[in-house]
Amino acid sequence: MRILVVGSGMYVTGRKGTGNGTILASLIQLAKQQKLSEMVIVSKSATSALHVEEATANISARLGYKANVRFVAIPDELSDLALLVKGESFDAAIVSVPDHLHYAYVNFCISAKIPTLVVKPLTPTYEEAKSLIELSESAKVYGAVEFHKRWDESNLYAKRVLKEGKIGALNYIQVDYSQKIKIPTEIFKGWSDQTNILQYLGIHYIDLIYFLTSFTPIRVSAYGTKKTLIAKGIDTYDSIHAFIEWQNPHDAKDKFISIINANWIDANSGAAMSDQKIKFIGTEGRLECDQKDRGIELVNEHGGVQLINPYFSEYLPGDDGHETLNGYGFKSIERFVLDVIDLQNNAVSFEHLIANRPSFRSASISTLVSDFANQSLAQNAAWVDITKK
Ligand SMILES: NC(=O)c1ccc[n+]([C@@H]2O[C@H](COP(=O)([O-])OP(=O)(O)OC[C@H]3O[C@@H](n4cnc5c(N)ncnc54)[C@H](O)[C@@H]3O)[C@@H](O)[C@H]2O)c1
Incomplete structure (x- = not known):
């Protein structure tokens, strides 16, 4: 199986002290497991060739597997990509790629009949999401969003608790999710003013709440604060606070509210890149998940106090004498690759994937909420009804 990767940024190759580069490491792990034969990484900037080469060498050494990774520069973006795809099959x-470019590249790949996984958010607007759903489902070309929190065991446990009614009916869900200020000011400096913290980060938990409850979002009010980043010349919200009302699709009277507080102005000296907690309050109990503090603290002269989450995307000693990439970040990418192989072998139906994965259809609910939250932000936090136009 040959795979095309569009973009060679932080999430693909890892850099600036932000971790492993979950995508490339996952793909090389899958190549080691004989699920992939070749990876072609394309990026607008030719200087990315070096990043890809370094990351490939580093990951290959850790995993003890020499991967077949090729870099191709596409300075003319979609037209160069079209030439590449015409000459080779994927x-x-x-x-x-940055959020505002998702639509153009996903539209290109699905139109070229290539099953596609896109990092979150699916697209910034619901209009774009709807058009991708139509394109993918009419051509039966599988498309999904890399919403890896759907594979985190603590979230799957929460799903079971809710399904079994162990805390009764939901009254509210509270999420606190934030990242260090170097994300908007250094790592995504080139495009942080073209997204916002709810669309870039909070979206993970909007999707998660939908995945956990299957409730329908019916209205939203979003309030934003602008102090720190605007003073640094970046015109985007420091924090966004979204109130989302959700309704049981089988019982219109059964509703709950979710409150999502998201920011990206945490001190760079914090103990983890992401601070994240989710709390479920029901009529008969509560469930609280601290998704930053997983109970592992590393303290040393170089890094100070760090809280480690080894469950997302981590190299751990493997049973072959080399390291193995583990975690829900890996599982999400593995699931996509295995699903595409199963589709090729008629071992799974397209419809099954649309219903049971973060398919474009399922993932579009988070885009719907984020799109209407942007309307509320523009109207001074007014409540806005969520309708599928
Ligand atoms: N955990 C997660 O779910 C997670 C983490 C980080 C980033 N992301 C998402 O991944 C996406 C990219 O993030 P990143 O970390 O790789 O960002 P980045 O800024 O490090 O890299 C962006 C990449 O896009 C490429 N690019 C920029 N403009 C382009 C264009 N016009 N055409 C083609 N390529 C272009 C750049 O060359 C670069 O390779 C974003 O949507 C972000 O929200 C998800």
């Missing part, structure tokens, strides 16, 4: 694609 079984699957992963798109990891």
Whole structure:
């Protein structure tokens, strides 16, 4: 199986002290497991060739597997990509470019009949999401979003608790999710003013709440604060606070509210890149998940106090004498690759994937909420009814 990766940024190759580069490490792990034969990474900037080369060498050494990774520069973006795709065939694609470019590249890949996984958010607007759903489902070309929190065991446990009614009916869900200020000011400096913290980060939990409850979002009010980043010349919200009302699709009277507080102005000296907690309050109990503090603290002279989450995307000693990439970040990418292989072998139906994965259809609910939250932000936090136009 040959895979195309569009984008060679932080989430693909890892850099600036932000971790492993979950996408490339996952793909090389899958190549080691004989699920992939070749990876072609494309990026607008030719200087990315060096990043890809370094990351490939580093990951290959850790995993003890020499991967077949090739870099191709596409300075003319979509037209160069079209030339590449015309000359070679790809079984699957992963798109990891800044949020506002998702639509153009996903539209390109699906139109070229290549099953595609895109990093979140699916698209910034619901209009774009709807058009991708139509394109993918009418051509039966599988498309999904890399919402890896759907594979985190603590979230799957929460799903079971809710399903079994162990805390009764939901009254509210509270999420606190934030990242260090170096994300908007250094790592995504080039495009942080073209997204916002709810659309870039909070979207993970909007999707998660939908995945956990299957409730329908019916209205939203979003309030934003602008102090720190605007003073640094970046015109985007420091924090966004979204109130979302959700309704049981089988019982219109059964509703709950979710409150999502998201920011990206945490001190760089914090103990983890992401601070994240989710709390479920029901009529008969509560469930609280601290998704930053997983109970592992590393303290040393170089890094100070760090809280480690080894469950997302981590190299751990493997049973072959080399390291293995583990975690829900890996599982999400593995699931996509295995699903594409199963589709090729008629071992799974397209309809099954649309219903049970973060398919474009399922993932579009988070885009719907984020799109209407943007309307509320523009109207001074007014409540806005969520309707599928
Ligand atoms: N955990 C997660 O779910 C997670 C983490 C980080 C980033 N992301 C998402 O991944 C996406 C990209 O993030 P990143 O970390 O790789 O960002 P980045 O800024 O490090 O890299 C962006 C990449 O896009 C490429 N690019 C920029 N403009 C382009 C264009 N016009 N055409 C083609 N390529 C272009 C750049 O060359 C670069 O390779 C974003 O949507 C972000 O929200 C998800």
